[in-house]
Amino acid sequence: MASTTGSHPDGQPQTGPNKLAAAFGRQLSLASRSVHADDYTNTHPAVAPPMHVSTTFRYADNPEELVPWSDFTPPPAETSYIYSRLKSPNATRYEAILSSLLGGPAVSYASGLAAFHAMIVFLNPKRVAIGGGYHGCHGILKLMNKLKGLEKLELEDESDLAKLQKGDVIHVETPLNPTGEARDLAYYRKKADELGCYLTVDATFAPPPLQDPFSYGADIIMHSGTKYFGGHSDMLSGVLVVRPDRAHGGDGKPGWLEGLREERLHLGGVMGSLEGWLGVRSLRTLELRVMRQTENTQHLVDWLVAQKKAGGNIVADLVYKIQHASQQPEASEPDSWLRKQMPNGYGPVFSLWLKSEEHAKRLPSKLFLFHHATSLGGVESLIEWRAMSDTTVDRRLVRVSIGVEGWEDLRDDLLQGLQALDKELKN
Numbered sequence: 331m332a333s334t335t336g337s338h339p340d341g342q343p344q345t346g347p348n349k350l351a352a353a354f355g356r357q358l359s360l361a362s363r364s365v366h367a368d369d370y371t372n373t374h375p376a377v378a379p380p381m382h383v384s385t386t387f388r389y390a391d392n393p394e395e396l397v398p399w400s401d402f403t404p405p406p407a408e409t410s411y412i413y414s415r416l417k418s419p420n421a422t423r424y425e426a427i428l429s430s431l432l433g434g435p436a437v438s439y440a441s442g443l444a445a446f447h448a449m450i451v452f453l454n455p456k457r458v459a460i461g462g463g464y465h466g467c468h469g470i471l472k473l474m475n476k477l478k479g480l481e482k483l484e485l486e487d488e489s490d491l492a493k494l495q496k497g498d499v500i501h502v503e504t505p506l507n508p509t510g511e512a513r514d515l516a517y518y519r520k521k522a523d524e525l526g527c528y529l530t531v532d533a534t535f536a537p538p539p540l541q542d543p544f545s546y547g548a549d550i551i552m553h554s555g556t557k558y559f560g561g562h563s564d565m566l567s568g569v570l571v572v573r574p575d576r577a578h579g580g581d582g583k584p585g586w587l588e589g590l591r592e593e594r595l596h597l598g599g600v601m602g603s604l605e606g607w608l609g610v611r612s613l614r615t616l617e618l619r620v621m622r623q624t625e626n627t628q629h630l631v632d633w634l635v636a637q638k639k640a641g642g643n644i645v646a647d648l649v650y651k652i653q654h655a656s657q658q659p660e661a662s663e664p665d666s667w668l669r670k671q672m673p674n675g676y677g678p679v680f681s682l683w684l685k686s687e688e689h690a691k692r693l694p695s696k697l698f699l700f701h702h703a704t705s706l707g708g709v710e711s712l713i714e715w716r717a718m719s720d721t722t723v724d725r726r727l728v729r730v731s732i733g734v735e736g737w738e739d740l741r742d743d744l745l746q747g748l749q750a751l752d753k754e755l756k757n
């Protein structure tokens with residue numbers, strides 16, 4: 331077998347990130363890159379990645395090779411390990427895979443919110459237009475308002491958008507938490523261009539291969555890696571991915587990649603080694619998981635919608651509304667922005683509105699396969715009475731995150747759960 335890895339007796343990597351594409355004369359598939367994009371970081375013959383727990387790394391033995399920090403411009407993030415708040419091997423390996431999968435250099439953080447914070451600190455806008463969506467990002471903007479008077483504007487209000495000025499940020503979450511409905515990235519790119527703003531995209535709900543925000547000109551893509559990249563509900567992480575033409579500087583000015591890395595060193599919100607290691611393990615199966623979760627979800631949503639339409643059954647009686655990108659009107663128009671933006675499926679999260687607050691509160695307790703818990707993106711299906719963790723949503727809403735179980739089992743669980751709920755509330 332031809333070796334495509336960098337394993338080498340003296341521990342020196344033989345290859346760079348472009349080696350595989352060069353060998354094949356084309357970009358490999360997402361599935362192959364999930365398994366091999368980090369091969370070039372492999373300096374040990376072990377097939378499975380090692381875990382490094384060291385916080386500090388030896389300098390060169392030879393005094394002639396020592397370069398003082400102030401002689402590095404920019405800091406030596408690419409070439410050497412010094413201290414793990416700057417860079418550490420497991421997180422670097424996780425970033426190597428993400429850079430390939432997302433189409434631009436990736437910088438990892440301790441959590442999704444640490445990534446969002448770092449992004450706002452780096453771009454340093456005076457105003458951010460943001461809509462509904464993940465409530466934690468609003469919490470960061472509130473902190474920035476306290477620190478420097480940053481103004482929050484409403485994304486879906488044209489007169490608010492008109493207040494944006496050059497250097498401000500349009501932040502679009504799509505699909506949206508908690509409904510799973512999508513927003514039109516091309517529309518917001520156009521707005522950003524008109525106003526001289528940056529477009530940042532929280533793409534947590536649609537990881538590859540569902541959506542590519544760079545093909546719509548996003549300046550930075552953000553993900554909570556806690557969700558689909560981790561995929562097993564056992565690690566926190568956040569990721570910023572820089573549009574390639576912004577990554578590297580010129581004319582003595584640092585690029586965004588160097589800038590983000592340098593600021594991360596001081597913000598300190600880096601991933602731990604265990605999380606980096608778990609992240610690499612998880613990304614191997616990203617496409618398998620995400621496609622299975624998306625297909626499961628579409629089967630379930632289609633079934634729920636059909637039941638509701640037919641009427642005279644338990645779904646029609648207890649479920650008042652079903653929200654998911656697949657139910658937006660544009661999903662049934664062949665050339666719509668939505669069909670183009672999400673060609674491979676509409677993502678594994680949707681929301682159900684139950685008949686009453688009491689129904690929504692009690693449904694999770696009637697299910698066997700869905701854990702009643704917050705978060706999403708893991709292999710196990712979750713359902714959450716959203717009022718438990720979000721003060722801004724209607725109390726009749728439950729958010730559903732579909733896992734990799736058999737969809738018919740999930741359907742039957744929902745069916746028996748709704749029946750049990752009906753019985754309980756009628757008595």
Ligand SMILES: *Cc1c(COP(=O)(O)O)cnc(C)c1O
Nearest residue numbers: 441442443464507534554556567
């Ligand atoms: C979970 C989530 C976040 C925050 O990520 P953490 O890893 O929990 O900090 C941000 N945006 C969206 C859309 C999320 O779902």
